[in-house]
Amino acid sequence: MPETTPRGLTGLAFGGDYNPEQWPENVWPEDVRLMREAGVTMVSVGIFSWALLEPTPGTYDFGWLDRVLDLLHENGIRADLGTPTVAPPAWFYRDHPDALPVTADGVRHAFGSRGAICHSSTDYRAAAANITTRLATRYAGHPALALWHVHNEYGVPVSACYCESCAGYFRRWLARTYGTVEAVNEAWGTNFWGQRYTDFDQINPPRTTPTVGNPAQALDYRRFADATMRENFVAERDILHRLTPGVPVTTNFMTALSQCDSVDYWAWGREVDLVTNDHYLITDGRRTHVNLAMAADLTRSVAGGAPWLLLEHSTSGVNWQPRNPAKAPGQMARNSLAHVARGSEGAMFFQWRQSRRGAEKFHSAMLPHAGTDSRVWRETVELGSSVASLSAVKGTRTRADAAVLWDWHSWWAQTLDWRPSQDHDPRERADAFYEALYDRHLTVDFAHPEADLSAYPLVVVPALYLMTGAAGRNLTSYVENGGTLVVSYFSGIVDEHDAVHEGPCPGALRDVLGLTVEEFSPLLAGERVRITGPDGSELSGDVWTEFVVPRGAETVWTYADGLTAGHPAVTRHRLGEGSAWYVSTRLTGQGLDALIGWATDDARIAPRADLPHDVEVVRRSGESGTFLFVINHSATDAKVPVEAHGTELLTGERAAGRLAVPAGAVRVVRLDG
Template identity: 85%
Template sequence: MPGSTPRGLTGLAFGGDYNPEQWPEHVWQEDVRLMREAGVTMVSVGIFSWALLEPAPGTYDFGWLDRVIDLLHANGVRVDLGTPTVVPPAWFYQAHPEALPVTADGVRLAFGSRGAICHSNSDYRAAAAAITTKLAERYAGHPALALWHVHNEYGVPVSACYCDGCADHFRRWLRTTYGTIDAVNDAWGTAFWGQRYAGFEQITPPRRTPTVGNPAQALDYRRFADAIMRENFVMERDILHRLSPGVPVTTNFMTALSQCDSVDYWAWGREVDLVTNDHYLITDGRRTHVNLAMAADLTRSVAGGAPWLLLEHSTSGVNWQPRNPAKAPGQMARNSLGHVARGSEGAMFFQWRQSRRGAEKFHSSMVPHGGTDTRVWREVVELGASVGALSEIRGTRTVADVAVLWDWQSWWAQNLDWRPSEDADPRERADAFYEVLYDRHLTVDFARPEADLSAYPLVVVPALYLMTEAAGANLRRYVEQGGTLVVSYFSGIVDEHDAVHEGPYPGALRDVLGLTVEEFSPLLQGETVRLTGPDGSELCGDVWTEFVVPRGAEPVWTYADGLTAGRPAVTRHRLGEGTAWYVSTRLGHEGLDAVLGWAAEDAGVDPRADLPRDVEVVRRTGEQGTYLFAVNHTGTDTKVPLETAGTELLTGERAAGHLAVPAGGVRVVRLDG
């Protein structure tokens, strides 16, 4: 049921993780009263409750959960019901200590946190299946049930285990994947350093070695670890599908590139009925709203463009960063409605009531420690009204202008040891290119390298070190048929086994780019190079340079100094009906903007010069019409031009010619026609 929506929810989802087990029952009545006041439509329940639901092996206590769900239903609140398999009880680990994960250094982690799971462990799998079955049998027919929520944030904090059980499972996975030991040896290049295996029984996980181990083995182990987590999700999902037909099943992703790098969300997006995501701002001095927009666009793309759901974010500060500032007044609404603009079917939080105990007691919530006489609570109530006013957009889809190619497995491969420069960070390049596109007011779809790209006039490749021959052929076809492609350095270098493509760099991309690279020439920390353009303009690069040889491409910017002085730095290759650009150094915002400006002209993508910086304008469209979202992240009132008049949904006012958006505010217009 890909693209499903929560059962029985007629508007957008608004609410959060509800953990009533942390509070005496007399508080529950107060909770539901406040939920009605805030306009809450759905809450997530039971995610961390295994120890309470099964206090001893095979002994179940559902009484308290019955009362909670009945109470929520009586007050008009839908339930996203969790399977609590992210935190097995203490009694389980006492009986099965081998279910605790082992690090690559051979250290077995201890119980006392969350997510301490060896996903290969058969006892864990059996216990998880049992509690999931009991929950499904009991609550499948409950009228409050809107959604099943399996586990919690797979891959956080532990994705891979290196125990002997995982070694056995890894060997089985390799047999299934490769068939023969010769195929494994070939894929891993085990002739290097005498690593050849005579049989599967000789293979172990990539545990700690005296120096760098086999990178292809390490890459496959990341694939394996991701696959077995997904196997466990599918096991629970299939139980729920069988016993609770018609109720969508999800698990909460963390697609923000800075928060989870161990999960291939392209693969996971095909397994859930509804893509959901958790997003928390990384407050490191950068423009947090840009990363938020990027995460939302990436999540929508994982969902295949279908509506998705923001299942967790924070009302204000979080508690796990070195410094955890509060959100500014109005920022909660901007963050929430910014996600809605980019396809989310609502805005959910962690959590409803702020905990008094435990590791996350200083994490903000919808009901803070200070209660209802607080700024946060007043903003929650105001936001609930806004989300309620946007119910009619449900089912519409966000409209994108350009595509950015991204691949988690390429990220894994590039971040393995002994690459030419540890400063060449694929995530940093993705952030940098996205920020320039954001500042050009272009809405981005992310896409797999082998996806159909024909709908996009401009496709950007910030970092794809690992690229299959099929992906390279796909990009060539895209350009030949009229597309405009922009590729950054160190892309197209290796195949799916981390083997360098035969022939000159950049391997899978040399034909479409019309060039070869003789040699990489990374820069030392702090070093920079100057680039000169045809109009006398100068750009500045750092981290990386290359000895580029045009093979049909024309130089546009040239290195003015350094080892590569006089060589092409930025090139353009006209191929068929389209154009491919190549950027062989790390450019800052100004430099990337200059290059993408030229590429956008080639693509016929018009800049939105009429929009101020940090005012984002995004459209959602569907059978019910077109909706324009304007999110003002500045401290100044602004006006957004309107081609068509319409009705502003949050105020009920008519707008024509332009839309007035107050400082720090959000406006949503249903356009006429």
């Protein structure tokens, strides 16, 4: 089995992307001196260095990288060494212009950014294999080498190319996947609009058409594009495994960011030795710490519950959003340690020294333009000390209370054209349900719809339009065996080919939910509906309603107005030893909290009303003990109950009974016993 932790790293990782090539060599000794002052244990190097390592075709200059790695090793700093295949040199594109990707409109991208790659290009694949082989051969025995970092953020900014080379690869992928063109016709429903094929050579990528194209074809092309990128990763990984056995290989994911929704991370998580993730706060007015927790939980889940590593986040503001505010004092530490609480084996940043030139010169860094006499630097040094004090956490695992189903293929299908309402956003529903669970202080695992769910008393399905028959049967079995299921509207509608399940909706879920849906009735912009309970209480929904017909389910709440007045809005189906809840409108705020409250009662999950709002409490446990992370995101001092005595690792104080956590602070208690 390949190693899964960075070689030679005894504690948690702390550091960031280091780009010494952006600076004169006389700056490098100062860099490593300050790294030691900050407590840096590992840096990522060489990610964008192909043009320096191979300045002209077949000529190589590794001298500068030799000196960088030697300097890091002399100062006790480990290296996460990148293969620079995300940014081929200008000379490569001059010689191989067909390696630049083409849009669905037929426009070829130009050189001058990053990630501009046609992943079907044989020239790119050969060049990437060559530079990877040369790096691995040269640095296989280097004592600083801890981890291989292949490429960078696959799928950003381009995942799919629509060129002729990709057309040929796509046809071959279809032949391997389906065997015959008749099977493709069946899967894609090509009798509709006369799109039937008689030969694979007639099939092209889903390029721009006069009106909407075949949705099943578009869905398969997203699968093909993802598989092609992953094929290139595996090729580099296998070279590194062969030439540097014992050194783990990763590539940095972006699990919860919509900018990287083109990647099926369930599949990718099985290919890396160590799951790593990049996470940046989306500052759009929402509670950023909730999205952070969601990203960390999702990354841990992609890792199968095993420890993972936060490979990039920011010390303060980023530079690519419409508005890029700085982080508040103490927020960097809260962000970093929240990731650690939810399974990360450290906290890494982009980047070490803030750039003076290029597109990211206003992106914050560990060592900012303001230098060491700055708030960011002082907080960086303080955080380095905190991370070092948590070394005993390494190797422990985070405990979850509930599961949320998540499937990238369903997101791909849901976002295709011509759906019942453009206002229904499945990702918004996932965020909203996660936030409702978070506010009840429940730690969440994410799970594939066909995964074993028996460990969870509660499973939530926020919006999974695409669901296989196997997934439906899995959820039925889960409920029959005592689980509690919560399903939101427009879930279980189509199969893996975007074909509506035979019979009434929601096809894959109608048995477990004990109901059918005769018709969807999305609401117009701004419309709301009232729903009432048996005691006369009232909630409100928007965006969506349905004509629900119970087929064994009991009606809990009823539509009071609108086209669906008198029909069930929220139902509960007792099946076997468990129960399945269904909500057919968009609930928010109080309504969504009430729904989750009813479901947690069914699941016998004890309420945690003694925990303050915006104070998260997460546990990690393993052979080295049990660790209670308490993170106060609020502006008010908090007191949190602690059921056992322990030692607080950041202050050294003893904790018993109740733990005082100042506003904006983090406390980590190692429980006795």
